[in-house]
Amino acid sequence: MLNWIYVALQAILNGLLTGALYALIGMGMALIFGVMRIVNFTHGAFLMMGMYITYVVFQATGVSPYYQFPIAGFLLFLVGYVTYLGLLRPIRGQVDFMVILLTMGLALILVDGAQLIFGADYHQINIPLLSRNIRVGSQIFINAPWLVSFAIAAALACILYWVVTHTMFGRAARAIAQNPYAAPLMGINVNRIQAAAFGIGSAAAGIAGALLLPVFYLFPDVGNQFKLKSFVMVVLGGMGSIQGAAIAGLVLGVVESLTSLYWGNEWALAVDFVLFILVLSLKPSGIFGSQRA
Amino acid sequence: MFLEVKNVSKRFGGLKAINNVSFSVKPGEVTFIVGPNGAGKTTLFNLITSVFHPDSGSIHFDGRDISHLTPNDAAKSGIGRTFQLVKPLRNLTVLENVMLGAFLRTSSPGRAETEAARVLRFLQMEKVLHLPARGMGLPMLKRLEIARALATQPKLILLDEVVAGLPTSEAIKLAMLLKRLPEWGISTIGGIEHVMQVVMRIADRVIVLDHGTLIAEGAPQDVVHRPEVIEAYLGSKYKEIAS
Amino acid sequence: MKNLQVIIATVFFVAALFVPLTVPTDYTLQVLFRVFLFAALGLAWNLVGGYAGQLSLGHAAYFGVGAYGLALFSKLGIPPWPSVALGVLMAVVSAAMIGKVSFRLRGPYFALCTIAFAEVLRLVAKNLPNVTGGDVGVQVPALFTHSAARSFYWSGVLLTASAFALTAWVERSRFGYYLMAIREDQDTALSVGVNASRCKLWALLISAAITGLGGALYASMFLFIVPDQVLAMEISTEIAIVAMLGGAGTLLGPLVGSVVLETAAEVFKNIFKEAHLLIYGVLIVLVVLFMPEGIIGTLTSKLGLFKKAPRVPFAAPLPLAAEEETQRTAISE
Numbered sequence: 001m002l003n004w005i006y007v008a009l010q011a012i013l014n015g016l017l018t019g020a021l022y023a024l025i026g027m028g029m030a031l032i033f034g035v036m037r038i039v040n041f042t043h044g045a046f047l048m049m050g051m052y053i054t055y056v057v058f059q060a061t062g063v064s065p066y067y068q069f070p071i072a073g074f075l076l077f078l079v080g081y082v083t084y085l086g087l088l089r090p091i092r093g094q095v096d097f098m099v100i101l102l103t104m105g106l107a108l109i110l111v112d113g114a115q116l117i118f119g120a121d122y123h124q125i126n127i128p129l130l131s132r133n134i135r136v137g138s139q140i141f142i143n144a145p146w147l148v149s150f151a152i153a154a155a156l157a158c159i160l161y162w163v164v165t166h167t168m169f170g171r172a173a174r175a176i177a178q179n180p181y182a183a184p185l186m187g188i189n190v191n192r193i194q195a196a197a198f199g200i201g202s203a204a205a206g207i208a209g210a211l212l213l214p215v216f217y218l219f220p221d222v223g224n225q226f227k228l229k230s231f232v233m234v235v236l237g238g239m240g241s242i243q244g245a246a247i248a249g250l251v252l253g254v255v256e257s258l259t260s261l262y263w264g265n266e267w268a269l270a271v272d273f274v275l276f277i278l279v280l281s282l283k284p285s286g287i288f289g290s291q292r293a
Numbered sequence: 294m295f296l297e298v299k300n301v302s303k304r305f306g307g308l309k310a311i312n313n314v315s316f317s318v319k320p321g322e323v324t325f326i327v328g329p330n331g332a333g334k335t336t337l338f339n340l341i342t343s344v345f346h347p348d349s350g351s352i353h354f355d356g357r358d359i360s361h362l363t364p365n366d367a368a369k370s371g372i373g374r375t376f377q378l379v380k381p382l383r384n385l386t387v388l389e390n391v392m393l394g395a396f397l398r399t400s401s402p403g404r405a406e407t408e409a410a411r412v413l414r415f416l417q418m419e420k421v422l423h424l425p426a427r428g429m430g431l432p433m434l435k436r437l438e439i440a441r442a443l444a445t446q447p448k449l450i451l452l453d454e455v456v457a458g459l460p461t462s463e464a465i466k467l468a469m470l471l472k473r474l475p476e477w478g479i480s481t482i483g484g485i486e487h488v489m490q491v492v493m494r495i496a497d498r499v500i501v502l503d504h505g506t507l508i509a510e511g512a513p514q515d516v517v518h519r520p521e522v523i524e525a526y527l528g529s530k531y532k533e534i535a536s
Numbered sequence: 537m538k539n540l541q542v543i544i545a546t547v548f549f550v551a552a553l554f555v556p557l558t559v560p561t562d563y564t565l566q567v568l569f570r571v572f573l574f575a576a577l578g579l580a581w582n583l584v585g586g587y588a589g590q591l592s593l594g595h596a597a598y599f600g601v602g603a604y605g606l607a608l609f610s611k612l613g614i615p616p617w618p619s620v621a622l623g624v625l626m627a628v629v630s631a632a633m634i635g636k637v638s639f640r641l642r643g644p645y646f647a648l649c650t651i652a653f654a655e656v657l658r659l660v661a662k663n664l665p666n667v668t669g670g671d672v673g674v675q676v677p678a679l680f681t682h683s684a685a686r687s688f689y690w691s692g693v694l695l696t697a698s699a700f701a702l703t704a705w706v707e708r709s710r711f712g713y714y715l716m717a718i719r720e721d722q723d724t725a726l727s728v729g730v731n732a733s734r735c736k737l738w739a740l741l742i743s744a745a746i747t748g749l750g751g752a753l754y755a756s757m758f759l760f761i762v763p764d765q766v767l768a769m770e771i772s773t774e775i776a777i778v779a780m781l782g783g784a785g786t787l788l789g790p791l792v793g794s795v796v797l798e799t800a801a802e803v804f805k806n807i808f809k810e811a812h813l814l815i816y817g818v819l820i821v822l823v824v825l826f827m828p829e830g831i832i833g834t835l836t837s838k839l840g841l842f843k844k845a846p847r848v849p850f851a852a853p854l855p856l857a858a859e860e861e862t863q864r865t866a867i868s869e
Contacts, residue, residue, distance in 0.1 A: 105824065108816055276652045280652075
């Protein structure tokens with residue numbers, strides 16, 4: 001009879017494990033939105049790119065994604081940096097939704113490009129770790145790859161948080177977020193910091209893609225759902241707050257997991273959006289935010 | 294047609310922006326609110342036009358309680374206002390900007406256009422009627438603010454720092470125009486000003502705010518010499534200068 | 537001159553009516569139907585997105601509700617055309633609910649909210665197979681049984697012409713001015729007595745009605761719909777892009793945008809096949825970078841066409857920070 005408790009706990013645990021990965025993606029989006037108020041519709045495509053890069057390297061060298069993810073991170077940092085300076089900065093003066101439109105167009109190019117290069121088929125990889133399960137107590141299992149990705153994601157999230165709060169870069173980025181006009185007057189090279197922020201956010205998406213590869217099917221439009229979920233996390237977490245987005249990621253993971261358990265997989269994304277709408281209508285500043293949206 | 298502010302207070306978080314302020318403005322009067330930076334002057338205007346609502350106290354206009362309306366209802370009741378930071382509708386022309394105000398009283402674009410043109414002529418802006426608001430310099434934009442408010446045919450008009458940022462000559466020119474507002478049936482004017490030359494020239498009464506509290510009121514020449522007023526602006530060291 | 541745009545359009549619509557007499561294949565008529573449909577949808581979106589400046593990326597919601605309305609109400613036994621009316625009604629009701637929640641939000645939050653609503657509808661349609669047929673889809677009655685291709689084409693032209701006339705009327709009315717004022721500066725509009733919430737809502741209701749009607753027509757042409765076809769974000773994006781490519785906030789914009797985009801898409805589909813989405817993406821990026829005001833908008837501001845008095849359409853850049861700086865020095869609080 002206690003079985004349902006164990007089943008629920010398992011779902012919650014799985015949700016937390018997934019949630020850490022979500023948190024990484026969401027923090028990347030929150031950084032970009034917080035520093036530049038850009039709603040980045042290319043975020044999912046960057047995740048997809050990270051995933052394909054990791055796939056290609058794995059096929060060529062056999063190195064596990066859990067070791068080679070820095071490659072995806074580094075490459076996506078470059079992609080993000082260049083994208084910001086080349087495409088986004090020139091249109092900074094325009095209304096918000098031009099940026100949305102541009103990032104949408106860019107995503108289309110990347111996704112369709114991936115389809116042209118890799119085909120529309122689903123890919124997956126096999127690593128020995130996949131079949132390892134770790135037992136917790138008598139009834140709960142943790143699938144080893146998820147534990148590893150949780151650990152890596154959690155570590156990266158902490159590092160990102162530390163960077164934003166304790167480094168010169170982080171302080172400069174926060175200064176720009178608070179007052180983009182005053183920041184240059186204090187010697188901050190706004191363009192470079194913003195480009196770096198965009199690069200870091202994109203790198204987070206790319207690394208998340210790498211970590212996803214062992215446990216998720218790879219196909220050109222894989223990034224779409226994660227992009228939508230990052231919006232949800234940014235709103236739930238409040239106005240570009242990185243910590244908020246991280247917690248929101250964990251919350252989202254658990255909520256989806258429980259939804260899948262009791263109502264079925266297909267409702268998970270719908271529940272995300274309902275949560276999103278609820279927060280936007282009742283507390284637009286986010287569950288953890290304090291200012292007005 | 295008069296404005297009565299009774300025991301109004303407003304806080305924002307921990308800060309008491311307006312502290313138990315009371316005053317009234319009689320029809321035909323030109324009243325100015327002055328005070329150092331951060332005194333709460335714009336907040337007071339925002340309370341009168343229902344951008345914010347008072348935590349306590351009440352505001353009556355023309356006999357009605359207007360403390361808890363919406364900004365657009367306040368405009369419909371006959372209160373016009375300009376903004377400190379000019380907010381023109383940049384992608385529309387000067388004429389179209391002012392037509393927006395005129396539309397409060399008519400739904401016909403033709404009549405709105407006529408009324409708007411009339412107001413703009415009064416403010417000596419005929420030359421820029423069809424230019425986009427975006428390219429205008431500050432003096433014109435300030436007049437545009439006033440024109441738009443005038444086109445709503447208000448009974449009371451609130452001018453927030455209407456000459457701020459203008460060179461003195463421009464400011465005086467504008468002030469002289471403002472003195473003619475009663476010709477437009479606006480019997481009552483309220484303003485916020487730093488530029489004392491304007492205040493001295495056209496105000497009948499002056500209200501002094503400091504840290505959200507009303508510290509003095511009366512005719513401009515009297516108020517300006519009062520010790521509390523000088524202290525508020527310059528600090529206690531200068532109190533002795535007052536004679 | 538604004539009237540020039542109306543004249544051009546009228547000539548265009550009248551000429552369009554005669555097209556079926558010269559065009560040989562049903563397939564071409566279907567393509568042309570799509571051009572007109574998206575012109576109508578773009579005009580409908582333009583009211584909210586162009587004139588009122590509220591970027592909706594969830595218009596597929598109304599499109600899909602109109603489509604599913606026709607399908608599901610006729611499943612209940614109601615004849616086709618009354619079902620269309622009911623579908624349109626449902627689209628308007630959806631708009632009322634979505635608008636009430638979304639319009640309280642500004643900027644990107646509004647856009648994201650519209651996406652969320654449309655996605656929820658899509659997922660609901662997918663996951664309730666007993667009601668909507670789920671992913672398998674649902675049948676849609678044929679609104680025209682006799683010479684269908686021509687009838688759909690003419691209904692498309694009629695819908696577009698009506699949407700155009702409506703937009704032209706709105707543009708000259710006080711309502712249109714209010715929408716533009718809300719777009720430029722909502723606080724200023726409020727301060728002169730504009731009821732912004734009500735205006736935005738009305739624009740959305742009208743927009744949703746036209747969009748829903750378009751959805752019903754589209755569904756009926758295909759005789760069968762699935763959620764990922766009529767409630768997809770791709771539809772929302774396509775509608776917005778048609779309007780913006782042509783020129784958001786202009787009268788002819790959506791018309792021009794649809795002609796250019798839909799014919800280009802048709803051409804690309806045949807020539808480039810797999811890469812057509814990529815070209816689509818490149819097109820969007822180029823437009824944003826080099827022609828943010830859209831075709832008509834750029835023609836108006838750069839070449840001075842279509843101007844009575846200089847009115848610059850919507851996507852022009854925001855003011856420099858410097859302007860605000862001179863004022864900040866004089867601010868009291």
